[in-house]
Amino acid sequence: MPVRLPETAAALELRHAVRDWLSRYAPTGVVAVGLSGGADSLALTAAAVVEAEVVDALIVDHGLQSGSDAVAAEAAAAARALGCRTARVLAVTVTGGGGLEAAARRARYTALDAARDRLPVLLGHTLDDQAETVLLGLARGSGPRSVQGMAPYADPWGRPLLGVRRATTRQLCADLGLRPHEDPHNSAPEFTRVRLRTEVLPLLEEVLGGGVAAALARTGEQLRADGEVLDELAGKLLRAAGDGATLKIETLATAPVAVRRRAVRAWLLDGGAKALTDKHLRAVDALVTDWHGQGGVAIGGGVAGTRLVAAREHGRLTLMALTGGRHH
Structure with a gap:
């Protein structure tokens, strides 16, 4: 009892x-x-x-x-x-x-x-x-x-x-x-x-003057509620832009930045990326909205002996595992 x-x-x-x-x-x-x-x-x-x-x-x-x-x-x-x-x-x-x-x-x-x-x-x-x-x-x-x-x-x-x-x-x-x-x-x-x-x-x-801990916790709760809505919108964007392996640049580019970056983040994680930083996401986002011929963006993750690289090819975002410069 x-x-x-x-x-x-x-x-x-x-x-x-x-x-x-x-x-x-x-x-x-x-x-x-x-x-x-x-x-x-x-x-x-x-x-x-x-x-x-x-x-x-x-x-x-x-x-x-x-x-x-x-x-x-x-x-x-x-x-x-x-x-x-x-x-x-x-x-x-x-x-x-x-x-x-x-x-x-x-x-x-x-x-x-x-x-x-x-x-x-x-x-x-x-x-x-x-x-x-x-x-x-x-x-x-x-x-x-x-x-x-x-x-x-x-x-x-x-x-x-x-x-x-x-x-x-x-x-x-x-x-x-x-x-x-x-x-x-x-x-x-x-x-x-x-x-x-x-x-x-x-x-x-x-x-x-007091109340800081409660205010911080309340802020986190409010951001989490907002984040759930943004995650749902990002999921819809992924379904609209993706074919599983790649994402259509034109569809991504017209989306609001907060939704687009969440969609790209989810896509990278699904592709095996690890330890994503804001710097990674901004660099990949630049492939969509500020592309001037720059090369791919190296992302942490992938199986042993490889590295993941996000790149722009033929109007689509791609995520490739490279070993010694070769695609996998």
Whole structure:
């Protein structure tokens, strides 16, 4: 049986957030929860076991700190005490490039995806996390898509708490007498997100008079709604301009720039492009609207030993895999 939640303001806010998410995205009420043992995921688990039909807890042990196995075991025990049907610890090895944060994230999501048994996985990202994500997107400067933040649901990942402050999850843990694990990485200044959390956002709140985190999250939500409309229009443009492998320049050139660039981006990604930047998109767009005989644009991606090149040929955009100057 799930633990009965006290009727505190924090408990009611989290229950409503989870209930609204479930009604929209998981009406069957059967979900998994990614549980780290921190306050956000503990509070989410507590609310989920009350509002959902069945909750399975998935705990990732990254093995990055001494005693991480004990922390994971404690989180699993808390999940069972709260009323989860199952609680599994997933041990992972963190490797690969891009820094420790990125490598740990890849390992975590891979493990959760493999263990979820086709269930949606609820994650404890809060409004504060959303604000940090929007700020990171602003720094990348890759257009509106980079500042949309996290979606409430991007199959299979669910984020019911994007409208809930981090202070509220901590309060629910206090209300329940839970002692969340404090990950030392969450206060390590060598991580960019930690400095945003501990230095940048508090300074913005002070200088701008408060409400900054909520405003950033709201901006991301509005941009995401706009982006969905633009994506739909871009899909229609792709169908009108494309024959599968190439795109008709004349059709692309008459489309609004925001729609055209989204269509070209989707086409490049479908063709195997990776790590697209604003510079890539502008260069490919210039093949459509500002062509004066320039050569193709090299795009990251393709199979090993090849590189992708977008070019203009006979009134169409083409995407070719080249090896040593030869087409594939």
